[in-house]
Amino acid sequence: MNSLELFAVESLPEVHPGDDLGDLISSKANLKAADVLVVAQKVVSKSEGKLRDLATVVASEEATRIAGQLINQPDPRLVQVILDESVRVIRSQRVLITQTRHGFVCANSGVDQSNVGEPDVVTLLPDDPDASALRIRERIRYRTGVDVGVIVSDTFGRPWRLGIVNVALGVAGLPALIDLRGTPDDAGRDMHATVLAVADDLASAAGLVMRKTARAPVVVIRGLELQGDGHGRDLVRPAAEDLFR
């Protein structure tokens, strides 16, 4: 694996609830076995109808109070949706950082206002991003006969480092982690601490091509030789094992 190629799937139409992403991608891309497709969460959520219209939301007192503490003074109904999508609030001063029911720790529970078209409609994360990735993978295999890996990605901030990077929420048909523990390095040493978050590295790489305003929500990564099968949930560190807390 000494070279890699990444390209955007071109001319994808705007995605609406009920659209089949596997069909759309199959019709626009010439895929090869072992390609990895990285699909932006937003189009997955749209296709799955994971949308909420703020016009139907009533903000609680807590949501209104938190909205007043945040730097961008969001609509309290948006804060309500974010709280509805969370199991734990990590921080609610200046920015709102939560843990979602999937276990992801991120800003605003992954709820997003931008690029939806209708101003008061927001996207929620898929219920089960691993299942979303698997559905796309299986539909592409059904339509084209080609076995691809699929990652559903979103951009997350990180503690201690500035800026957002693209990460893997859902994974199908490729490993999420590559465990090199016990593999000798060049000098014959045991690389005991090395578990590579390969699905996150792939999501990051695709993020370079996606660039949020470029309307390139699906990126193909070609040239990998990954063995195995993993899940986006493999990348979530159990709270009890969070060595940085």
Add this chain to the structure above:
Amino acid sequence: MNSLELFAVESLPEVHPGDDLGDLISSKANLKAADVLVVAQKVVSKSEGKLRDLATVVASEEATRIAGQLINQPDPRLVQVILDESVRVIRSQRVLITQTRHGFVCANSGVDQSNVGEPDVVTLLPDDPDASALRIRERIRYRTGVDVGVIVSDTFGRPWRLGIVNVALGVAGLPALIDLRGTPDDAGRDMHATVLAVADDLASAAGLVMRKTARAPVVVIRGLELQGDGHGRDLVRPAAEDLFR
């Protein structure tokens, strides 16, 4: 920027203290303007002589005590070197997580035993990874006339997510962050929260090609059109602004 190409620089020799990485890379790669080179910290540290021989280190009581708390029971002299390279210990139970004088929060202050050749010699992070990146960039320009961007990278673990990813420690000749705040998205909305850690996404992408045992410490990323100039230190979130703490 709808496609990208990544490839390893082949046939690089083993790097020794005093070797000029810019010269070595210039002689092995056919570079083009706007290429981004991602160079693994370990070869940068070797070329700069940032090595310590544990035979010359005496472990303090504190280092010996911490070594006994760690899951892999390291040599107390190695722990001493890690403490010498740190300004703050974040965690010393099971694993040792520190803040380095550069501000990076990572395991073992970035001190690394593997792939060095001599078993008791460890690599330290470069004193100033931005300066390291700039020296490589300037030497390549001097030798080839080509303007490339350079990232010095290392693999870091992350809170809340399992596995390590490649990140940018030093940057020269490209931006570290791309600030999209105020840029309207497809729907004309202000994407107020979006600052992309592009140098980290680039490091991650290169990490896919580097694969630690593959002896590919230098990766070329071709096809970007990045404007501007930044530094690896731009990616370090000041402690006072760490919204996740």
